[in-house]
Amino acid sequence: DAKTTQPNSMESNEEEPVHLPCNHSTISGTDYIHWYRQLPSQGPEYVIHGLTSNVNNRMASLAIAEDRKSSTLILHRATLRDAAVYYCILHNQAGTALIFGKGTTLSVSS
Amino acid sequence: DAGVTQSPTHLIKTRGQQVTLRCSPKSGHDTVSWYQQALGQGPQFIFQYYEEEERQRGNFPDRFSGHQFPNYSSELNVNALLLGDSALYLCASIIRDRGSSEAFFGQGTRLTVV
Numbered sequence: 001d002a003k004t005t006q007p008n009s010m011e012s013n014e015e016e017p018v019h020l021p022c023n024h025s026t027i028s029g030t031d032y033i034h035w036y037r038q039l040p041s042q043g044p045e046y047v048i049h050g051l052t053s054n055v056n057n058r059m060a061s062l063a064i065a066e067d068r069k070s071s072t073l074i075l076h077r078a079t080l081r082d083a084a085v086y087y088c089i090l091h092n093q094a095g096t097a098l099i100f101g102k103g104t105t106l107s108v109s110s
Numbered sequence: 111d112a113g114v115t116q117s118p119t120h121l122i123k124t125r126g127q128q129v130t131l132r133c134s135p136k137s138g139h140d141t142v143s144w145y146q147q148a149l150g151q152g153p154q155f156i157f158q159y160y161e162e163e164e165r166q167r168g169n170f171p172d173r174f175s176g177h178q179f180p181n182y183s184s185e186l187n188v189n190a191l192l193l194g195d196s197a198l199y200l201c202a203s204i205i206r207d208r209g210s211s212e213a214f215f216g217q218g219t220r221l222t223v224v
Binding site for chain 2: 046051098100
C-alpha cells in the first residue's frame with residue numbers, strides 16, 4: 001500500500017469545523033482513500049472512503065484533490081466526542097488488509 | 111446484529127507462556143484480520159484469514175499463529191511470550207466493497223506480559 005503523511009496532532013474548538021489533511025503523492029489510480037478513527041480505549045471505526053469524487057456521509061466529508069495527491073477529512077462541527085486519532089489509509093485490493101500509519105491525534109476543546 | 115466480539119477483554123500472562131485470543135466477526139463476514147497496537151502507536155497488521163487459511167501476513171515472527179473456524183470465528187495464538195508482546199490486540203472483520211475493503215473492529219484484548 002502506498003504511503004500517506006499526516007500531521008501528528010491538531011487542535012480544534014467545539015462546534016467549529018475541522019479539516020484534517022492527508023498527503024499521498026504516490027497514490028495509484030486504483031487506490032481508494034480511507035479514513036478511520038480511533039476513540040480512546042476503543043477499536044478503530046470506519047469514517048469514510050472515496051476514489052476520485054468528494055464524498056459525504058453522516059459523520060464527515062472527504063474532499064479529494066483533483067490530482068488525488070492529497071485529501072482532507074472535514075468534520076463540519078467538532079464535538080468533544082470527535083477527539084480521537086484519525087488515520088488516512090490507501091487501499092486498492094478488495095479483501096486484503098488495511099495498513100495503518102500513525103495518524104493524527106485530534107484534540108477538541110470546549 | 112452483534113458487532114465484532116473479542117475475548118477476553120484483559121489478560122495478564124507471564125513471560126514465556128502461551129496465550130490464545132478469540133474473535134467472532136460480524137454476522138456473514140468471512141474474512142478476519144488481526145492487529146497489534148502498542149501504546150501510542152497505530153495498529154500493526156499481523157495476519158488475515160479467509161476460508162480457514164492465512165491469506166496475508168504482516169512482519170511478525172512465527173510465534174504468532176492463528177486459526178479460522180468454519181463459522182468464520184478466529185483465534186490468535188502467541189507462543190513464548192515476551193515483555194514486548196504487551197499490547198492491545200484488535201480483531202477486524204472485513205467486507206469487500208467494490209475495489210477496496212471496509213473493516214469493522216472489535217474493542218480489543220489488552221494483553222499484559224509480566
